[in-house]
Amino acid sequence: MSRAEARTFLAALLVLVAPGVAAQSQPVVKIHRVAIVLAISPLAEMAGPNPVHPITRAIVHELRSLGYAEGRNLILERRSAEGKPERYAGIMAELVRAGTDVMVVAGERSLVRATKAATASVPIVLINYPTPVEHGFAASLARPGGNITGTTGGTGWENDAKRLALLKEVLPAVSRVAYLAPKQFWEGPAAQPVQRAAAAMGIELLPVEHLADAKVSFLAVERQRPAALFVAPSSPAFAQREALPRLALKARLPSSFGLRQHAEAGGLMSYGVDFAEFNRRIAHYVDKILKGARPGDLPMEQPTKFELVVNLKTAQALGVTIAPAVLQRADRVIE
DSSP states (O other): OOHHHHHHHHHHHHHHHHHHHHHHHSOOOOOEEEEEEESSSOGGGGOSSSOSSHHHHHHHHHHHHTTOOBTTTEEEEEEEOTTOGGGHHHHHHHHHHTTOSEEEEESOHHHHHHHHHHOSSSOEEEESOSOTTTTTSOSOSSOOOTTEEEBOOOSOTHHHHHHHHHHHHHOTTOOEEEEEEOHHHHHSGGGHHHHHHHHHHTOEEEEEEOOSOHHHHHHHHHHTOOSEEEEOOSHHHHHTTTHHHHHHHHTTOOEEESSHHHHHTTOSEEEEEOHHHHTTHHHHHHHHHHTTOOGGGSOOBOOOOEEEEEEHHHHHHHTOOOOHHHHHHOSEEEO
16 A cells, blocks of 8 residues: 555545544533423413413523523423313323423422322422421421422411401401412411401401312302402412402402512502512522432422512502502502
């Protein structure tokens, strides 16, 4: 073989070998499969890089800021039972079969129970579950144990008692208030603080079961002929964050909610946890678990910041005068 032929042969050999060498030098990108599962909200609200659903949006954006990108190192499975509890078991079984690395699950008791029944090994991150210890999903908030951790919206049901006191401050003469809440809230310990507060303030609370259909629930509210509407924070309330304020305003009912989204949509006022920052914490749980942390060792976080939002536009439409003392305490006034 001549020198020229040898050089040609070596050049051809390098062309064949180089791609393999280059491929071996490229770092392997691990693709993580993370699921977000909701109980009631429409699946369409969870879609895209900027989901309409505020909790999903907060998680997606924060995961992105932590270096997770769909199509590169993340597969994000978005699921919702859309108000049909009979779908819970099927959704969870499907996600387990798919090899999901972490399940982020809405704080709905029956949904969490179905998730726990589906797997004892896949890490589960709860979204604002109010009573994880009391319901047996965590050994303690400091060290939940097992495969479950997450955030808890439970800061004591006394928060609703404070919210009722604010409503009374705005409407001193109010005596009949419809209490829209899931049946288990009204019949369990969740309602006890607000019931005691109502009795002390001379308010008759009129319990109305909160159903998946906002219009059906509201028809039951109107049959009670209340002077105001008080809505317990729950999955149905969050899913109906736009419908309920509109229905209340149409019926000329002053309304009090636990989430600012309701006040922004036309409710008279809201007082509760500032979830704008709190929901982003979910992504940090996911990040820690994907990096090797055990969920049972991660403390469940409680909210520390609360906000009062008053909608002056709604107050004016209803002919309600908001006391200056309430406006001064408000974190946000919608005008």
